[in-house]
Amino acid sequence: MTFLRTVGRQFVDETDTPVRLRGVAVGGWLNMENFITGYSGNESLMRSTVRSVLGDDRYELFFERLLTAFFGEDDAKLLADAGMNCVRFPVNYRHFEDDSKPFEFKKDGFRHLDRAIEACARHGIYSVIDLHALPGSQNHHWHSDNPTHRPAFWDHPHFQDRVVAMWEHIAEHYKDNPWVAGYNPINEPADESRLVVGPFYTRLVKAIRAIDDRHILFLDGNTYSTEFDVFDEPWENTVYVAHDYAAPGLGGGGDYPGLTDGKYFDKAALEAKYAERTEYCRRTDTPIWVGEFGPIYNGDERGDAMRRQLLTDQLDIYRRDDAGWSIWMYKDLGRQGLVMVRPDSPYLKRFGDFVAKKNRLGADQWGSNGLGIPEVTKPFYEMIAEEFPDFDPYPWGRFDWVRTLILNLTVAQPLAYEYAELFRDLTDDDLIALADSFAVANCDVRTTLRDQLTAG
Secondary structure, eight states, rough: OOOOOTTTEEETTTTTEEEOOOOEEEESSSSOOOOHSSOOOOOHHHHHHHHHHHHHHHHHHHHHHHHHHSSHHHHHEEEEEEEEEEEEEEEEEEGGTTTTTTOOOOOOTTTHHHHHHHHHTTTOEEEEEEEEEETOSSSSGGGGTSSSSSSSGGGGGHHHHHHHHHHHHHHHHHHHOOOOEEEEOOSSSOOOTTHHHHEEEEEEEHHHHOOOOOSSEEEOHHHHHHTTTOSSSOOTTTTEEEEEEOOGSSSTTSSEEEEEEEEOOOOHHHHHHHHTTTTTHHTTTTTEEEEOOOOOSOOOOOHHHHHHHHHHHHHHHHHHHHEEEEOOOOOESSSOOOOEEOSHHHHHHHHHHHHHHHHTTTTTSTTTOSOHHHHHHHHHHHHHHOOTTTTTOTTHHHHHHHHHIIIIIIIIHHHHHHHHHTTOOOOOOHHHHHTTTTTTTGGEEEEEHHHHHHHO
16 A cells, blocks of 8 residues: 555556545534534533533533544445445644643544544545644634634734644554545635735745655645645645535525525536636646535525435536545534434534524524614614625625624624523533434434445
């Protein structure tokens, strides 16, 4: 077994045989996200509030059991049986280092990631290690464990120094493991100045390559991996990762084919956007790997049928272009995952009403139309639009900016305390049952999605 590498537009193995990397991202596991496991706000807030209710020992019992149940041997087997050959593992920096002890790496920080990579290897699946949340947060939203709406990572060299040291630590640990396809050092960077991200990538690539020059680097473009003008000439053995979410598949509604947010989308429109997002790869003759894409399902039969067609069309575009991909995502409470926690599970029996309240209030951004309670939110949206008609904040404009502030922060953060209170007075056996709800043996498989991915 030797390392994958890039040759022109392709990944190849030790015999120079092309390998098309197709798989899933295991979101919500080593980097937790609110819509995936049902809490509110950002991960570090959720963990601190739950710890305050459970105490240190029982907090460790629950989260260790949850991380163990969420991904293991049975999950790797399911993915291999579905024809997947690659898993992208999003990781929060807090598994390696605490803010209170910067540059001091945890002795057991790799234990779950090692276990997952080894399980995947036994089933012939490569892994991509994705640092999804960086110190200070590299983008504006919950998935970088951001408690605010500002990415402080780009403003503070201290955070940047820590990430360089962290990747040196990760590279040293995995430099001899050929089942690791490569490293995805920064998920969805969002540097509004566009002055820091390019030089930082140059510094980071140099630091990683000084330790490990064999693994592929998977580099996300700026502005949530949609802009690649921060790169000059491509580095060797490097992939420039495009994220290719399509508006009709997100939470705002719309038809496919048809209108979404006043724009017409059909397969030709999808192909044009894909070509735009992958232009740098074509121009530099480097592999195309779509690091994230995939529709959100809402349980509406007609809407979900349109989303399945959207996915079919995207997969057909990727297949015809010989592009690899990693769909978002593997396992959740039913919004998007290939594997879903059952409605009658101990977890959803305990937290189902909370999740319903969270959805009613629009506290999560992913899959929401951004309104929550319209009679409360719409006047505020309208006031901002009327008073500041030229306000167009980075990265996604006025509507997203307002939604983030009033729903995903102001509403979501108080809900985090309500979520934590639902752990009060639970026994150890109760906590174990909640965590085990995420074990694949206790979940359902979205068979239509599995079949689409297998064919893709």
